[in-house]
Amino acid sequence: MRFIFIGPPGVGKGTQAKRICDHFGIVHLSTGDILRDEISNNSSVGQSAKIFIDAGKLVPDDVLLNMMSGRLTQDDCINGYCLDGFPRTIAQAEGLEHILSDLNQSLDAVVSIAADEEELINRLVLRGTTSGRTDDTSEIIRQRLEVYMKQTEPLIAFYEKLNMVKTIDGMGEINDITERILKTVS
Numbered sequence: 681m682r683f684i685f686i687g688p689p690g691v692g693k694g695t696q697a698k699r700i701c702d703h704f705g706i707v708h709l710s711t712g713d714i715l716r717d718e719i720s721n722n723s724s725v726g727q728s729a730k731i732f733i734d735a736g737k738l739v740p741d742d743v744l745l746n747m748m749s750g751r752l753t754q755d756d757c758i759n760g761y762c763l764d765g766f767p768r769t770i771a772q773a774e775g776l777e778h779i780l781s782d783l784n785q786s787l788d789a790v791v792s793i794a795a796d797e798e799e800l801i802n803r804l805v806l807r808g809t810t811s812g813r814t815d816d817t818s819e820i821i822r823q824r825l826e827v828y829m830k831q832t833e834p835l836i837a838f839y840e841k842l843n844m845v846k847t848i849d850g851m852g853e854i855n856d857i858t859e860r861i862l863k864t865v866s
């Protein structure tokens with residue numbers, strides 16, 4: 681199974697993507713986590729990504745596409761994966777289409793998780809008290825939500841044209857949301 685998880689920051693897409701990966705025994709690929717690892721390793725990708733991440737902006741498309749075209753060819757991706765936080769722009773989605781056709785792979789579904797904005801800000805501010813993430817401050821959270829609306833939300837229409845979108849209500853208990861996703865994609 682191969683899935684994309686799309687949703688605004690704070691909607692719980694990381695938590696849900698992990699649970700769905702555990703359920704199907706497939707790999708969870710969070711580009712945010714991969715980039716934060718690059719930063720802790722002080723790699724050249726990490727050094728350039730940090731400036732964008734700390735400003736709540738997107739890391740340039742070519743960096744992400746290079747990183748993910750390498751990652752998706754690794755052996756652990758053979759049985760399937762959940763892409764969490766990638767693609768985030770139309771250019772990344774188009775790049776991903778090329779990567780997948782080179783690998784002779786196709787996606788099973790795009791899981792779009794939705795919640796209202798006030799709830800998202802509350803969740804993120806709360807997460808900021810424990811996550812240690814430099815981008816979980818209220819000012820940067822607003823910036824990330826704005827970037828999501830402008831650059832990432834259009835992906836839903838992109839994948840709707842391909843008939844791949846499953847929209848999930850992201851409000852409520854974590855277990856219930858996982859059940860909703862499993863019912864929709866199984």
Ligand code: AMP
Pocket residue numbers: 689711712713715732733734736737738739740744764765766767768772815824
């Ligand atoms: P996340 O953990 O998914 O919220 O990602 C944290 C930050 O990493 C984002 O605000 C971006 O700066 C960067 N990032 C993660 N994934 C991408 C992507 N696909 N394209 C560009 N930037 C990304």
